[in-house]
Amino acid sequence: MSESQDTARIQAILASGIKIxxxxxxxxxxxxxxxxADVSTNDVAQLIRQxxxxxxxxxxxxxxPVFGLxxxxxxxxxxxxLLGIPPTLAILRGISLRAALGGEAHxxxxxxxxxxxxxxAQYAMAAAKRLRPRGISPDQAYTLGMFHDCGLALLAKRMxxxxxxxxxxxxxxxxxxxxxxxxxxxxxxxMVAKNWQLPDTIAQAIxxxxxxxxxxxxxxxxxxxxxxxxxxxxHHQATQEDDRAWGEGWKDAxxxxxxxxxxxxxxxxxxxRAEMAGTP
Numbered sequence: 001m002s003e004s005q006d007t008a009r010i011q012a013i014l015a016s017g018i019k020i021x022x023x024x025x026x027x028x029x030x031x032x033x034x035x036x037a038d039v040s041t042n043d044v045a046q047l048i049r050q051x052x053x054x055x056x057x058x059x060x061x062x063x064x065p066v067f068g069l070x071x072x073x074x075x076x077x078x079x080x081x082l083l084g085i086p087p088t089l090a091i092l093r094g095i096s097l098r099a100a101l102g103g104e105a106h107x108x109x110x111x112x113x114x115x116x117x118x119x120x121a122q123y124a125m126a127a128a129k130r131l132r133p134r135g136i137s138p139d140q141a142y143t144l145g146m147f148h149d150c151g152l153a154l155l156a157k158r159m160x161x162x163x164x165x166x167x168x169x170x171x172x173x174x175x176x177x178x179x180x181x182x183x184x185x186x187x188x189x190x191m192v193a194k195n196w197q198l199p200d201t202i203a204q205a206i207x208x209x210x211x212x213x214x215x216x217x218x219x220x221x222x223x224x225x226x227x228x229x230x231x232x233x234x235h236h237q238a239t240q241e242d243d244r245a246w247g248e249g250w251k252d253a254x255x256x257x258x259x260x261x262x263x264x265x266x267x268x269x270x271x272x273r274a275e276m277a278g279t280p
Contacts, residue, residue: 009184010191018154018188020195021100026051030089031197044085045077048092057095058088065275066122066129090139093196094121094146101153109156109166113149116171116235119276121145123231126272131258133227135201135220141227144202148209148228151188159183172242175210186210212249226257234272 029047033039048055055076061067062079067087073079080088098114121142128141152174156163161177162185164170178184186207193203205224208214217225229250236243255265 006187009182009187013183013188013191016158016183018158020154020191023196024096024100026054027089027092027096027196030092034085034089039085041080041085042077044088045075045080048076048080048088053099054092054095058091061091061095064122066126086137086139087142090142090146093143093198094118097146097150097192097196101150106156106163109163110153112166112169113152113156117146117149120148120228120231120235122276123234123272124227126275127227127230127234127268130268130271131227131260133223133258136223136227140199140202140224141231143198144205144209144224144228145231147189147193147198147202148206149185149189150192150206151185151190154188154192155181155183155185169241172244210245212253223257226254230254230258230268231272234269237269238273238276 026047030044033043033047048058058076058079059073062073062083067083073082083091094117102110122145124141124145125138128136128138152162152166156166159181161181162174165173165177174185178186186209190203190207193206201218201221201224204217204221205228208217208221209225209228211217211225214222229246233243233246233250233254235241236246251265255261260268
């Protein structure tokens with residue numbers, strides 16, 4: 001899609017009444033803190049503690065084995081110290097996104113979306129930890145996993161077709177519905193990412209995560225797209241979801257962008273599934 005087509009579609013999305021959620025105050029304050037080279041984990045923990053719901057959500061998320069916290073975590077300060085500030089920020093962004101785009105009227109569809117996004121985010125983080133792709137950190141991979149389909153949460157509230165797809169788990173049909181509805185969940189997701197001041201690389205990867213051959217996409221964003229699609233594929237294997245996109249080109253693209261051969265890929269998939277086994 002050309003830049004002019006993107007602009008026209010953005011205007012149509014905004015004219016439809018869809019509102020892009022603002023950056024939450026707590027994230028704005030944490031990102032402001034990070035501008036200070038002397039910021040400490042206690043500074044970050046103090047901000048998190050001011051929001052009881054956010055603090056509780058942090059404890060639930062950090063229990064996943066992909067975060068590697070083998071020590072007991074009893075305080076927010078301990079969680080931030082063990083995780084580090086960038087991974088903590090990635091977790092906070094994911095939690096805040098779910099809260100900002102929630103809605104009881106579409107509970108079944110949105111719950112399915114966030115459950116799936118959360119697991120894909122963890123698969124992506126696990127892959128990034130093992131592969132260490134150039135220019136990509138595990139926390140960036142996690143953030144992309146959480147945000148890549150966030151545009152669907154906004155669309156599900158306005159267009160019943162999207163809510164039906166999410167509630168029924170028909171993920172492979174989403175690009176076709178984008179075309180039918182003359183909209184684009186990936187473009188909408190990019191708009192959210194930019195509004196939330198995510199790194200450009202992540203915003204670009206959100207925009208192009210269905211695009212096998214995007215023009216002028218920076219290499220780091222291309223590797224992020226590859227990590228995401230590998231995570232989606234591994235999740236699809238575990239849940240027996242439709243995995244047609246993997247066989248229709250993403251397997252070859254991921255292997256090329258991540259410099260993997262067949263043996264590497266098989267070993268990585270096995271390790272990722274083992275690590276995620278039993279993860280809620």
